[in-house]
């Protein structure tokens with residue numbers, strides 16, 4: 001570990017590492033360096049235990065039985081909802097809808113809110129740095145309604161063009177959908193400020209928080225957004241579970257998206273009465289174990305402390321940025337002043353996929369590709385990037401391993 005950096009932080013990264021069993025494994029005979037956290041983070045033992053314990057001791061369908069296991073399962077599931085409510089400071093558990101993840105949360109808003117509120121001629125404003133999950137659901141809605149999708153430009157650093165945004169915020173915009181932290185660039189957008197402007201114009205706002213939850217304290221009431229979407233697996237929780245936060249008045253007025261069990265109060269062939277929130281938007285047997293694991297992940301983040309995590313990851317980001325910039329011909333894609341711990345890069349004369357394959361041989365996992373944000377790679381005129389994304393368990397030694405692997409790969413390829 002770099003001794004200067006070591007003295008800068010009091011964050012006990014070795015204690016954190018011990019909580020993640022997968023970090024003990026080797027890849028290609030070398031200790032694993034996992035730097036693909038933006039794609040999915042690893043799970044701590046407490047989350048694995050919570051899921052296992054749920055299946056071993058409490059598994060039963062929720063809200064359906066009078067028997068003991070069903071009641072226990074319901075209590076655990078609803079307890080997780082309360083944990084998530086508190087974690088993002090929503091006003092009520094009625095505002096926390098369990099979904100499969102960010103993608104499903106955005107699709108729910110597009111199809112339920114969008115189809116009932118957005119019409120031909122309206123505009124939906126997103127940004128040029130969105131993940132496909134915050135582009136394609138709106139394109140589908142535009143095809144269905146005749147609305148128009150408009151993108152806020154970005155600049156060469158990978159920051160939003162705020163002057164252009166001001167011009168684009170017109171009466172025609174009915175919904176603004178913005179990524180909180182970009183997965184492809186690492187940019188942290190000034191979302192509170194932007195939401196305030198949109199709100200003043202009566203525009204409904206949605207934030208894609210998939211990458212924000214593992215790095216930041218998120219307070220949906222302080223942000224003032226109408227909808228906030230997150231994925232469990234990016235914040236050390238299970239896959240297949242996430243949350244849609246929506247302001248209660250909006251969710252109440254929205255029609256159900258999917259029909260089925262548990263989202264109804266009464267059904268006959270003539271007429272169906274829908275359940276109250278949040279059940280109205282949770283058709284079918286939910287992912288109970290996933291919700292329990294996600295609740296535990298939120299508690300884990302609170303125990304470690306998101307402010308401490310953010311400060312430590314910022315040190316890692318600065319060190320890695322400085323070290324990678326020493327590599328000849330390496331260009332970092334995304335150099336906005338306010339960034340989370342994501343570094344996307346290309347090296348002149350090499351293809352990112354070849355780089356990624358050679359880096360893997362050194363036991364270091366990075367993602368290569370367009371990261372489901374093709375407008376970004378197109379904007380920077382690159383076919384793809386290699387992306388190292390850091391989590392609370394990564395170390396300065398691991399940054400050194402990454403940099404050594406990049407140097408070696410470059411020499412082999414050129």
Ligand code: C6P
Nearest residue numbers: 038039101102103131133183210231372
């Ligand atoms: N980004 C990445 O490697 P889901 O798949 O629904 O959990 O999350 C989708 C999603 C939405 N928005 C942002 C900003 C994201 O980063 C992601 C997932 C992963 O960058 C997988 S493509």
